[in-house]
Amino acid sequence: MIKEFRDFIAKGNVMDMAVGIIIGAAFTAIVKSMVGDLINPIVGLFLGGVDFTNLYVVLSGEVAPGASLEAAREVGAAVFAYGAFIMAVINFLIIAFVVFMLVRYVNKVKDMALREEEETTAEAEPSGPSELDVLLEIRDALKR
Structure with missing residues (x-):
């Protein structure tokens, strides 16, 4: 079972997925800040501060x-x-x-x-x- 797990982890797809998840988490923080700090205030301005x-x-x-x-x-x-x-x-x-x-x-x-x-x-x-x-x-x- 340990050998199977090691083989599973060693596959390239798993490593690519892990990198994607980590980058996705970092990207989520950037997008959340962009929406909350930059775009929402502009939308609020157009909507009269609502x-x-x-x-x-x-x-x-x-x-x-x-x-x-x-x-x-x-x-x-x-x-x-x-x-x-x-x-x-x-x-x-x-x-x-x-x-x-x-x-x-x-x-x-x-x-x-x-x-x-x-x-x-x-x-x-x-x-x-x-x-x-x-x-x-x-x-x-x-x-x-």
């Missing part, structure tokens, strides 16, 4: 009028926090768009690198006779 996070409906319990969602939860009230859900959807859409743009850029860079590689490969090929030319020469030599 922060949906504190929009909720009290289902049961006593909450002071105008209290924040956090304060309502602290007093133990059951709240229907639809504003937090709206903000989560907005954040998701922003993050999805950012990831889309990132993937789009990476694909363009990959395509450019692939084209350059194909061009250098095409230039590096020897310009000798083709296979057909060689076969025709052999045929002609056999006829003689």
Whole structure:
């Protein structure tokens, strides 16, 4: 069993996956900061400073009028926090768009690198006779 586990860990796919998870965690922190610190304030500016996070409906319990969602939860009230859900959807859409743009850029860079590689490969090929030319020469030599 230990040998099987060692073989499983030694496979390249597992190591690639581990690197992907680690980079994904670091990337998550960057995207979360970008959304929370850069994009959400701009969205809030366009929406007139509206922060949906504190929009909720009290289902049961006593909450002071105008209290924040956090304060309502602290007093133990059951709240229907639809504003937090709206903000989560907005954040998701922003993050999805950012990831889309990132993937789009990476694909363009990959395509450019692939084209350059194909061009250098095409230039590096020897310009000798083709296979057909060689076969025709052999045929002609056999006829003689």
